[in-house]
Amino acid sequence: MQMGVVVGRVTATKKDxxxxxxxxxITQPIGIDGNVLSNPIITVDTVGAGIGERVIFVSGSMAGRAIKNKEAPIDAAxxxxxxxxxxxxLGG
Amino acid sequence: MQMGVVVGRVTATKKDxxxxxxxxxITQPIGIDGNVLSNPIITVDTVGAGIGERVIFVSGSMAGRAIKNKEAPIDAAxxxxxxxxxxxxLGG
Amino acid sequence: MQMGVVVGRVTATKKDxxxxxxxxxITQPIGIDGNVLSNPIITVDTVGAGIGERVIFVSGSMAGRAIKNKEAPIDAAxxxxxxxxxxxxLGG
Amino acid sequence: MQMGVVVGRVTATKKDxxxxxxxxxITQPIGIDGNVLSNPIITVDTVGAGIGERVIFVSGSMAGRAIKNKEAPIDAAxxxxxxxxxxxxLGG
Amino acid sequence: MQMGVVVGRVTATKKDxxxxxxxxxITQPIGIDGNVLSNPIITVDTVGAGIGERVIFVSGSMAGRAIKNKEAPIDAAxxxxxxxxxxxxLGG
Incomplete structure (x- = not known):
C-alpha cells in the first residue's frame, strides 16, 4: 500500500x-514527511475520505477486495x- | 486508475x-492540469471515447472486468x- | 497494452x-513516432511476429490469456x- | 520480492x-549494500518484524497469500x- | 519476462x-548487451541457476505458476x- 493525500475529485457521467x-x-502519493513522491492517481474511496486527508491506498487487482461490487473495474482504492x-x- | 487523454488509434489485422x-x-496519462505524466499506452475503449477526450483508464488484470469477452488478453481499458x-x- | 518493436530473440534450453x-x-517499448520509451523485455510471441516488426504486447497476468497452456508462467505476450x-x- | 528495511509504522483507526x-x-526498499532504492511503502507484517530490521517483502496480489484473511485488500507484505x-x- | 544476471543470495530463517x-x-535486470537496467530483486529459483548466470525471470502473480506450492507468496521467479x-x- 502507499501513503497519499487526497487532492481532488473526478466526475464522469459516462462510465462503466x-x-x-x-x-x-484524486490521490497524490506521499512519503513519511508528507513530501510528494509520484504522480496523482484516481482512487475509489471506501472509507469516507475527504480532500486534504492523509490516506492509505491499495493498488492493482487487490483494490477489488475493498469494494462490494465484484464486477467493478478498479485498480486503486x-x-x-x-x-x-x-x-x-531514509530517502527516496 | 489514471487520467488520460486519447491521442491516437492503433490498427492491427493480425491479432489475438x-x-x-x-x-x-492510444491514451496518454495526464495530471489534474492536463499536463503529460508518462508514456502513451494502448487502451481498449469501453465507453465510446474519441480522440482528444479526457478519460479515466484502469490498468492491469482489472481491465478484464471492463469488457464482456472474458478471454481477451488486455491490461488497460x-x-x-x-x-x-x-x-x-501537489506536484509529480 | 504497449507498442513495441521486436529487436531480438532469447534461447534457453533449461527452462520451465x-x-x-x-x-x-525481445521487444522494445516504443511511442507513436517509433521512439524508444523504456527497457527491452522478453515477450512470448502468439501471432507470428518477426524481428523488426511493430507489435502490440500485453503485460502482467493477463498475458496468460494469450496462450493456450494455462500453466505457463509468463508476464508478457x-x-x-x-x-x-x-x-x-503529447510527450513522454 | 524486494529487500527492505522497516523505517516506521502507520496507525489508522478508520480503515477497511x-x-x-x-x-x-513502513518499509523502504534497499539494495544489497543497504542503500535506499526507491520510495517507502506500507507493508503488512506477517513475521514479527520491527523497526530497523532488514526484511523481504512481496508486492501485488501475491501479498494476499501471506495473510490468513483472504478478504484483506493488501498489495505488500x-x-x-x-x-x-x-x-x-552490479549497479542500480 | 526480463533478462537478468544472478548476483547474490538471501538467507532468512524467520519467514513465511x-x-x-x-x-x-538476488537477480539484477540486464539488457541485451548485459548492461544493468534497474534495481536488483529477490527471485525464487526454479531451474537450478547459480551466481553469475544469465537468466529469464517472470514477475508478478504469474511467478506463482512456476513453483509447485500454490500457497507460496512470491512475485518473481x-x-x-x-x-x-x-x-x-535500440536504447533504454
Whole structure:
C-alpha cells in the first residue's frame, strides 16, 4: 500500500456501469514527511475520505477486495485514513 | 486508475482472436492540469471515447472486468469520460 | 497494452517445462513516432511476429490469456502486429 | 520480492474492516549494500518484524497469500527477516 | 519476462512457512548487451541457476505458476537459463 493525500475529485457521467455510485478521488502519493513522491492517481474511496486527508491506498487487482461490487473495474482504492505516522524515511 | 487523454488509434489485422472487434486507442496519462505524466499506452475503449477526450483508464488484470469477452488478453481499458476535475496537484 | 518493436530473440534450453515450444522475443517499448520509451523485455510471441516488426504486447497476468497452456508462467505476450498508428504524442 | 528495511509504522483507526488487527509497517526498499532504492511503502507484517530490521517483502496480489484473511485488500507484505545477504550489486 | 544476471543470495530463517525450502537469489535486470537496467530483486529459483548466470525471470502473480506450492507468496521467479541472446537494443 502507499501513503497519499487526497487532492481532488473526478466526475464522469459516462462510465462503466459498475462504477456508478463510486466516489472517485484524486490521490497524490506521499512519503513519511508528507513530501510528494509520484504522480496523482484516481482512487475509489471506501472509507469516507475527504480532500486534504492523509490516506492509505491499495493498488492493482487487490483494490477489488475493498469494494462490494465484484464486477467493478478498479485498480486503486482508499482503504484507511491515517491517524499518525511514526518513523524516519531514509530517502527516496 | 489514471487520467488520460486519447491521442491516437492503433490498427492491427493480425491479432489475438479475442481482440477482434475491440477499439484500440492510444491514451496518454495526464495530471489534474492536463499536463503529460508518462508514456502513451494502448487502451481498449469501453465507453465510446474519441480522440482528444479526457478519460479515466484502469490498468492491469482489472481491465478484464471492463469488457464482456472474458478471454481477451488486455491490461488497460478506458472506463469513463471525464466531465470535470476538481483539485490542485501537489506536484509529480 | 504497449507498442513495441521486436529487436531480438532469447534461447534457453533449461527452462520451465511449460515454456517448451514458446517463441521468446525481445521487444522494445516504443511511442507513436517509433521512439524508444523504456527497457527491452522478453515477450512470448502468439501471432507470428518477426524481428523488426511493430507489435502490440500485453503485460502482467493477463498475458496468460494469450496462450493456450494455462500453466505457463509468463508476464508478457505479443498479441498483435501493428498495421498503422494514427495520432500525435503529447510527450513522454 | 524486494529487500527492505522497516523505517516506521502507520496507525489508522478508520480503515477497511479486513485490515483490523494487521500491523502496518513502513518499509523502504534497499539494495544489497543497504542503500535506499526507491520510495517507502506500507507493508503488512506477517513475521514479527520491527523497526530497523532488514526484511523481504512481496508486492501485488501475491501479498494476499501471506495473510490468513483472504478478504484483506493488501498489495505488500513482509514475508521474511533477512539473516544475511551475499553478493555484489552490479549497479542500480 | 526480463533478462537478468544472478548476483547474490538471501538467507532468512524467520519467514513465511510456504517459503521454506525455496532458494532465494538476488537477480539484477540486464539488457541485451548485459548492461544493468534497474534495481536488483529477490527471485525464487526454479531451474537450478547459480551466481553469475544469465537468466529469464517472470514477475508478478504469474511467478506463482512456476513453483509447485500454490500457497507460496512470491512475485518473481527464475524460469530459464539463457543460452544465447540475439538482437540489438535500440536504447533504454
Amino acid at each position: 456501469e459498475n462504477l456508478v455510485g463510486t466516489k472517485l478521488l 482508499i482503504i484507511g485514513i491515517i491517524d499518525s505516522l511514526e518513523g524516519t524515511t | 482472436e479475442n481482440l477482434v472487434g475491440t477499439k484500440l486507442l 478506458i472506463i469513463g469520460i471525464i466531465d470535470s476535475l476538481e483539485g490542485t496537484t | 517445462e511449460n515454456l517448451v515450444g514458446t517463441k521468446l522475443l 505479443i498479441i498483435g502486429i501493428i498495421d498503422s498508428l494514427e495520432g500525435t504524442t | 474492516e479486513n485490515l483490523v488487527g494487521t500491523k502496518l509497517l 513482509i514475508i521474511g527477516i533477512i539473516d544475511s545477504l551475499e553478493g555484489t550489486t | 512457512e510456504n517459503l521454506v525450502g525455496t532458494k532465494l537469489l 527464475i524460469i530459464g537459463i539463457i543460452d544465447s541472446l540475439e538482437g540489438t537494443t
